[in-house]
Amino acid sequence: MSSFPPMRTNDAKVFGRVAVLMGGTSSEREVSLDSGRNVLEALQSRGVDAHAVDGIPALVDALVHGKFDRVFNILHGNKGGGEDGVLQGLLDALEVPYTGSGVLGCALSMDKIRTKQVWMSAGLPTPRFERLAVGADVRAAALRLGLPVFVKPSSEGSSVGVARVVDEPGIDEAIRVATQYGGEMLMEQMVVGDELTVPVLGDVALPSIRIVPKQGWYDYNAKYLADDTQYLCPGLEGAQEDAIRALALDAFRAAGCSGWGRVDVMRDRNGALQLLEVNTAPGMTSHSLVPKSARTVGVEFDELCWRILEQTLGARA
Incomplete structure (x- = not known):
């Protein structure tokens, strides 16, 4: 795969005043605050004039008063978060550079169902699924797909609101989750095999990570709270590693994404790869996967944050 290009600049002054946007009001607020504090510390350690901003209203107020020159967006989620394209459209209108994907990539990839539809149209592999509109017959959909399945909100992240259904009694839990979230849900065939993720930085797919929870599956607790989840990096070897990284780049670009992000992939027991979703x-955080992968190719956390911020220099692709 591609190697890293040299950094564009070593002068922190070219960035001007940087807002590190974190927190917000989405269901992922606490994760975002944790991430934001780490990014803020890393940028400041390299001399960047970076400042914490909690949520979009505070950012708008600061930008209207000319307080910042660019935004490092680490606001997770939708509905008050920074991943659904609303923030990106606002910043485009204000002509303020920002990190990560633009309007299209954020809006599309936040919607898991439509991301999968795009991948299917591009001939990229993804597990079979059903769209569950409000009031849909969850039991009938599960039986059509065949158990086991996952049921999850179409537009949430960090494993928020995910139900794992392995038998018919478990369908009742899926119905409860669907009722709780109220919006459109995704029911997806569960792929039995290895769970992997591939970070993307610019035009480079970083080494994959194979995720091995000590028990059960990779839920919110295993992601952010448990200290016994294993992360194997690279997750695959040789031609298989090349294949998953190439697939991740194709999936990332097909979804209209740019800048940086992470593509989640399953490998079934026959070795076939199946795309799950993109995180823009x-x-x-200390448990997060992009920094773990970057570190294996010699990019420490502070350099990673610098390289992401560098992507705000120049015209957006």
């Missing part, structure tokens, strides 16, 4: 503002 991945976590940057």
Whole structure:
């Protein structure tokens, strides 16, 4: 795969005043605050004039008063978060550079169902699924797909609101989750095999990570709270590693994404790869995966944050 290009600049002054946007009001607020604090510390350690901003209203107020020159977006989620394209459209209108994907990539990839539809149209592999509109017959959909399945909100992240259904009694839990979230849900065939993720930085797919929870599956607890989840990087070897990284780049671009992000992939017991989703503002916590992968190719956390911020220099692709 491609190697890293040299950094564009070593002068922190070219960035001007940087807003590190974090927190917000989405269901992922606490993860975003944790990520934001880490990014802020890393940028400041390299001399960047970076400042924390909690949520979009505070950012708008600061930008209207000319307080910032660019935005490092680490606001997770939708509905008050920074990954659904609304923030990106606002910043485009204000002509303020920002990190990560633009309007199209954020809006599309936040919607898991429509991302999968795009991948299918491009001939990229993804598990079979059903769209569950409000009031849909969850039991009938599960039986059509065949158990086991996952049921999850179409537009949430960080494993928020995910139900794992392995038998018919478990369908009742899926119905409860669907009722709780109220919006459109995705029911997806569960792929039994290895769970992997591939970070993307610019035009480079970083080494994959194979995720091995000590028990159960990779839920919110295993992602952010547990200390016994194993992360194997690279997750695959040789031609298989090349294949998953190439697939991740294809999936990332097909979804209209740019800048940086993370593509989640399953490998079934026959070795076939299946795309799950794209995250356009991945976590940057102590448990997060993009920094783990970058570190294996010699890019430490502070350099990673610098390289992401560098993407705001020049015209957006």
